[in-house]
Amino acid sequence: MKLATCPYCGKKVPYFRAFVIKSKCDYVCSSCKRESKISVSQKLKKVFLAALLISLLIIIINMIFQSTDNITLVALSFLPMVLFYLLIPFYIKLKPYLKYRDVVCERLKTLEQTKKQERAQRRAANKRKSR
Numbered sequence: 777m778k779l780a781t782c783p784y785c786g787k788k789v790p791y792f793r794a795f796v797i798k799s800k801c802d803y804v805c806s807s808c809k810r811e812s813k814i815s816v817s818q819k820l821k822k823v824f825l826a827a828l829l830i831s832l833l834i835i836i837i838n839m840i841f842q843s844t845d846n847i848t849l850v851a852l853s854f855l856p857m858v859l860f861y862l863l864i865p866f867y868i869k870l871k872p873y874l875k876y877r878d879v880v881c882e883r884l885k886t887l888e889q890t891k892k893q894e895r896a897q898r899r900a901a902n903k904r905k906s907r
């Protein structure tokens with residue numbers, strides 16, 4: 777398991793920083809000050825489901841054996857979810873923002889071009905009408 781690293785300079789994102797940024801969209805590197813896009817690995821869903829299943833299993837086992845020591849078992853059933861929560865920073869990924877911006881720029885350019893073409897076509901159509 778590895779913590780996310782800056783896609784530009786390769787600096788590791790500190791664990792607690794990763795924890796804080798997990799719900800945000802952008803990450804600004806502390807060493808090179810460049811922005812990257814935050815995404816969460818698809819594997820995290822599987823880890824979540826595994827944790828949920830283990831929790832349920834503990835609850836079911838508790839129900840079957842009708843344990844009197846409920847507090848320990850309740851705590852135990854929460855443990856997989858706590859572990860899952862603590863593992864989140866390891867499933868955060870950073871992608872360089874530049875590429876993303878380039879894509880947006882290209883789309884805007886093509887949009888402008890099509891608009892220009894449309895305008896040219898309209899002008900041509902107007903000329904034909906005026907004749």
Ligand SMILES: [Zn+2]
Nearest residue numbers: 782785805808
């Ligand atoms: Zn960096």
